[in-house]
Amino acid sequence: MSQVDLHLHSTASDGKYSPEALVRMAAELGLKYISLTDHDSVAGVPAALGAARAFPELTFIPGVEISTDVPEGEVHVLGYFIDFASPEFGSSLERSRNSRQGRAQGMVSKLGELGINIDWARVQELAGDGAIGRPHIARAMLEKGYISKFEEAFEKYIGHGGPAYVERDKMAPAEAVALILSARGLPVLAHPFTVSGPEKLVQELKSTGLIGLEAYYKDAPREDIDAMLRLAERHGLIATGGSDYHGFGENNEVRPGGVEVPLKAAESLIALARERSKK
Numbered sequence: 001m002s003q004v005d006l007h008l009h010s011t012a013s014d015g016k017y018s019p020e021a022l023v024r025m026a027a028e029l030g031l032k033y034i035s036l037t038d039h040d041s042v043a044g045v046p047a048a049l050g051a052a053r054a055f056p057e058l059t060f061i062p063g064v065e066i067s068t069d070v071p072e073g074e075v076h077v078l079g080y081f082i083d084f085a086s087p088e089f090g091s092s093l094e095r096s097r098n099s100r101q102g103r104a105q106g107m108v109s110k111l112g113e114l115g116i117n118i119d120w121a122r123v124q125e126l127a128g129d130g131a132i133g134r135p136h137i138a139r140a141m142l143e144k145g146y147i148s149k150f151e152e153a154f155e156k157y158i159g160h161g162g163p164a165y166v167e168r169d170k171m172a173p174a175e176a177v178a179l180i181l182s183a184r185g186l187p188v189l190a191h192p193f194t195v196s197g198p199e200k201l202v203q204e205l206k207s208t209g210l211i212g213l214e215a216y217y218k219d220a221p222r223e224d225i226d227a228m229l230r231l232a233e234r235h236g237l238i239a240t241g242g243s244d245y246h247g248f249g250e251n252n253e254v255r256p257g258g259v260e261v262p263l264k265a266a267e268s269l270i271a272l273a274r275e276r277s278k279k
């Protein structure tokens, strides 16, 4: 059980729990530092900050997780301490969320062509006010009995390159880094385990302002974590981490604080944010 979890999802994207409920859960579990990192959205941040006021021992860090693409697959970039009230940042994220709508609709119609008939209205309903994504489609498929477990949707249909997969409006990882920096945030490469050729990407992004690497991550084997810690060390990056908790009980889910992340991860981020805010 760790006291740090810098990767959590709420109803503002594809998580089960509201920002307030997540904060309460984290406080009850005895966490000291958490961040809310919804996909392409900071809509949950104000509510989480408000809820965190009731728990003085808990420090809440505003965050976001931006989806980007590379030819080999997807890359997610986390942003911490972003100015979540920035109108420019807000409209960039809004464009991404709008493109999520069209993309999700495209996947639903491709599924239809494959004989999998789920209602677009139901998918929208499952997403609610949150940034719509493939997990909402997967849940609609599950409800209708087209799949027997959540992951099957990705394995058979809507995983990257699958028969019902639709690409998003492309944003490059370096663009996400720039976007986060423009909102005075700290860009961190998310779950580098899922990136092919992480060293090259890290090198490239470091030169454009990347400051950290998510080396501690749910169900990552010790040797992979160690390799990422060495990679972070080689490039002078802060090693961060978190559970990527969504709350729906996926196979590999761990609860908030379930990944061993050292206090130093959060403290280093906070120190860097302080240093930058003085400039």
Ligand code: AMP
Pocket: 014, 039, 067, 132, 133, 134, 135, 150, 151, 154, 155, 159, 246, 250
């Ligand atoms: P999207 O935001 O539409 O690109 O969907 C990506 C989200 O889908 C991730 O953040 C995860 O929550 C979920 N996801 C992606 N791949 C899988 C998988 N193989 N099994 C379960 N969930 C997945």
Ligand code: FE
Pocket: 009, 014, 039, 135, 246
């Ligand atoms: Fe997600």
Ligand code: FE
Pocket: 065, 076, 190, 191
């Ligand atoms: Fe991610």
Ligand code: ZN
Pocket: 007, 009, 037, 065, 244
């Ligand atoms: Zn995530």
